[in-house]
Amino acid sequence: xxxxxxxxxxxxxxxxxxxxxxxxxxxxxxxxxxxxxxxxxxxxxxxxxxxxxxxxxxxxxxxxxxxxxxxxxxxxxxxxxxxxxxxxxxxxxxxxxxxxxxxxxxxxxxxxxxxxxxxxxxxxxxxxxxxxxxxxxxxxxxxxxxxxxxxxxxxxxxxxxxxxxxxxxxxxxxxxxxxxxxxxxxxxxxxxxxxxxxxxxxxxxxxxxxxxxxxxxxxxxxxxxxxxxxxxxxxxxxxxxxxxxxxxxxxxxxxxxxxxxxxxxxxxxxxxxxxxxxxxxxxxxxxxxxxxxxxxxxxxxxxxxxxxxxxxxxxxxxxxxxxxxxxxxxxxxxxxxxxxxxxxxxxxxxxxxxxxxxxxxxxxxxxxxxxxxxxxxxxxxxxxxxxxxxxxxxxxxxxxxxxxxxxxxxxxxxxxxxxxxx
Amino acid sequence: xxxxxxxxxxxxxxxxxxxxxxxxxxxxxxxxxxxxxxxxxxxxxxxxxxxxxxxxxxxxxxxxxxxxxxxxxxxxxxxxxxxxxxxxxxxxxxxxxxxxxxxxxxxxxxxxxxxxxxxxxxxxxxxxxxxxxxxxxxxxxxxxxxxxxxxxxxxxxxxxxxxxxxxxxxxxxxxxxxxxxxxxxxxxxxxxxxxxxxxxxxxxxxxxxxxxxxxxxxxxxxxxxxxxxxxxxxxxxxxxxxxxxxxxxxxxxxxxxxxxxxxxxxxxxxxxxxxxxxxxxxxxxxxxxxxxxxxxxxxxxxxxxxxxxxxxxxxxxxxxxxxxxxxxxxxxxxxxxxxxxxxxxxxxxxxxxxxxxxxxxxxxxxxxxxxxxxxxxxxxxxxxxxxxxxxxxxxxxxxxxx
Numbered sequence: 162x163x164x165x166x167x168x169x170x171x172x173x174x175x176x177x178x179x180x181x182x183x184x185x186x187x188x189x190x191x192x193x194x195x196x197x198x199x200x201x202x203x204x205x206x207x208x209x210x211x212x213x214x215x216x217x218x219x220x221x222x223x224x225x226x227x228x229x230x231x232x233x234x235x236x237x238x239x240x241x242x243x244x245x246x247x248x249x250x251x252x253x254x255x256x257x258x259x260x261x262x263x264x265x266x267x268x269x270x271x272x273x274x275x276x277x278x279x280x281x282x283x284x285x286x287x288x289x290x291x292x293x294x295x296x297x298x299x300x301x302x303x304x305x306x307x308x309x310x311x312x313x314x315x316x317x318x319x320x321x322x323x324x325x326x327x328x329x330x331x332x333x334x335x336x337x338x339x340x341x342x343x344x345x346x347x348x349x350x351x352x353x354x355x356x357x358x359x360x361x362x363x364x365x366x367x368x369x370x371x372x373x374x375x376x377x378x379x380x381x382x383x384x385x386x387x388x389x390x391x392x393x394x395x396x397x398x399x400x401x402x403x404x405x406x407x408x409x410x411x412x413x414x415x416x417x418x419x420x421x422x423x424x425x426x427x428x429x430x431x432x433x434x435x436x437x438x439x440x441x442x443x444x445x446x447x448x449x450x451x452x453x454x455x456x457x458x459x460x461x462x463x464x465x466x467x468x469x470x471x472x473x474x475x476x477x478x479x480x481x482x483x484x485x486x487x488x489x490x491x492x493x494x495x496x497x498x499x500x501x502x503x504x505x506x507x508x509x510x511x512x513x514x515x516x517x518x519x520x521x522x523x524x525x526x527x528x529x530x531x532x533x534x535x536x537x538x539x540x541x542x543x544x545x546x547x548x549x550x551x552x553x554x555x556x557x558x559x560x561x562x563x564x565x566x567x568x569x570x571x572x573x574x575x576x577x578x579x580x581x582x583x
Numbered sequence: 584x585x586x587x588x589x590x591x592x593x594x595x596x597x598x599x600x601x602x603x604x605x606x607x608x609x610x611x612x613x614x615x616x617x618x619x620x621x622x623x624x625x626x627x628x629x630x631x632x633x634x635x636x637x638x639x640x641x642x643x644x645x646x647x648x649x650x651x652x653x654x655x656x657x658x659x660x661x662x663x664x665x666x667x668x669x670x671x672x673x674x675x676x677x678x679x680x681x682x683x684x685x686x687x688x689x690x691x692x693x694x695x696x697x698x699x700x701x702x703x704x705x706x707x708x709x710x711x712x713x714x715x716x717x718x719x720x721x722x723x724x725x726x727x728x729x730x731x732x733x734x735x736x737x738x739x740x741x742x743x744x745x746x747x748x749x750x751x752x753x754x755x756x757x758x759x760x761x762x763x764x765x766x767x768x769x770x771x772x773x774x775x776x777x778x779x780x781x782x783x784x785x786x787x788x789x790x791x792x793x794x795x796x797x798x799x800x801x802x803x804x805x806x807x808x809x810x811x812x813x814x815x816x817x818x819x820x821x822x823x824x825x826x827x828x829x830x831x832x833x834x835x836x837x838x839x840x841x842x843x844x845x846x847x848x849x850x851x852x853x854x855x856x857x858x859x860x861x862x863x864x865x866x867x868x869x870x871x872x873x874x875x876x877x878x879x880x881x882x883x884x885x886x887x888x889x890x891x892x893x894x895x896x897x898x899x900x901x902x903x904x905x906x907x908x909x910x911x912x913x914x915x916x917x918x919x920x921x922x923x924x925x926x927x928x929x930x931x932x933x934x935x936x937x938x939x940x941x942x943x944x945x946x947x948x949x950x951x952x953x954x955x956x957x958x959x960x961x962x963x964x965x966x967x968x969x970x971x972x973x974x975x976x977x978x979x980x981x982x983x984x985x
Binding site: 269289298304322325339 | 682698699704707711716719721729739756778782842844852858973
């Protein structure tokens, strides 16, 4: 019999208040967590808006040494891991560490700490031969981003396969896809998986400024990210982490675990076209959706909701609208599509996992989170984007997609436990 | 499904291109020497494995040069060699049937240092538009997929040295799902001041000034590691499909693979390195007696060497299998290191000769290893490659002639 993959634990630290409940309350409310950047002076930058976590590491339960050692991306991931493990109800003492794996996604690793350390050892960019005598002892952990996966593994007590997936903005989806493979092939029974990124620092803001990818609605930060809206002009950079506990479904049932959802299909493709550009036709994202549906053994008509990538850039929203039509056919016009990024911004390698968490919670609650800030529809974008207000609906199967630099396109299908397979 | 390697492209400090590296490696020619790329006189570490004579314009379209870090340029070159070696013209494949899964660990770090310098010294408006996609860890997978028109499954694994084998393991998974070809491997190059300084505090780097004495894994004089740049890109295909298209050679199959993770330091629980090695053999259906050579992780840090020696002797018995570390000629190549070892292992199977570990003149007796210090002819069918990633990552991968 096929080994199925069940989500049995969820931990989220998203923009706004930490914790899964606060996250879910926010994204079904239609309110947003996008604000003017407060971590540094944003005045020299083109885009001055970000979605930040209201996160005090000490209050979140980290010790002083953890706070000193861990980059913010690691702090968010460790706190999300603790919540997910507690939520899963797993008794660690009864689990075999070698049957537990970790697969964590992150696009930019420990970039905040790296930049902060760079600024010191280079004396604010004054010297090419940077001064090693100012380097702090944990710098090598920031240099190798896999330290993030290591911290999660130590937190979860995993001694099986541990890996980090860093596929840019699809990392959070791809890591969970990789985790599903580990369960299906029998390499692990439990995988602690998800994504984390904390990129709100000068270098990342400057990067996205340089290619005009981020929103310049600086005068209206709470409504700066406007996916599928006529006035959209880019995404809002964000931070966050989501960690999921995945288990082989039969095993989860045996121990009486709560199963939020099954992950039934996943695929990643690439457009082989451009590092940042997208062809309008959505061909490769559609190919990823086709493959994910095939793995889930579902027809396109089975999809009840699509969690969009929805970054609110001119090209993305057109690209994925076409991809949905290509993959789902006429059913695309009947399927609600929404972007929670409108509320919590785009946290790069974390958002894919945060969106999987949102999909699992949407199935659990029978509620579709809305697309905030969608007040002026774009005539070119003609699907049902669930503007402003959440919608109640029983969901048997949902699709979530991601798209990222490098041309990466990923798609995942989640199903309600017990829902009949097509 | 048997996953086979049909093409190799290696860029290493002792050579550019597969046959050149292989010749240098069999001859014991080391690429470790004084750092020339920048002024290292102020640092306690002044040696590295630099790749000499890489003329980027010969290997990378001029349009891509200003957009890419050196490690991406090396990956582009190596991917071209690998495809050529495999006799693959990507245009003759369906683009969605070809995937790319590479490992990376440091991103375009030198590119990043230049842009950080512009940002901090001059201001955000001076940061290159290319920084957003030149430095991140996924850049090699992205650029390779674009360069060769490969739209199939993609992936990027990160676990420092261990990630290079994870990429091959993940590439094999993609083949088992019906893809016809995956370009895989790993490439890293971060020999810039910021790259060196970011690694200095690990305490793992050797401060020995003599290139012949600095990196001596399993030697009584082991004093740490030397950093290098390079890696390998490989073409992996299902055996049946490679035969059907008339691939010029099937170097060998990925017979088994396993990854494990060590407990938190100080927990008192044992390392999981031996479990990774055993797991790779189990998944290949191999007994230890069937392994003809081990390409060791070969840390060069005494306590890590001891741990690896114990894992090897625990599995194979004292001096039970020839052990080698050609990386003594390259330094540690981060995510590129293990793919280079896999490529060399496949060449060793092809030519019936084990490449040497150089400069290891006083192997520590207590490790009880049969360390190969001069090229050794042998009948070879199966090799085990071991890789450990900074922070507790262990992987092992078995390759076998078919």
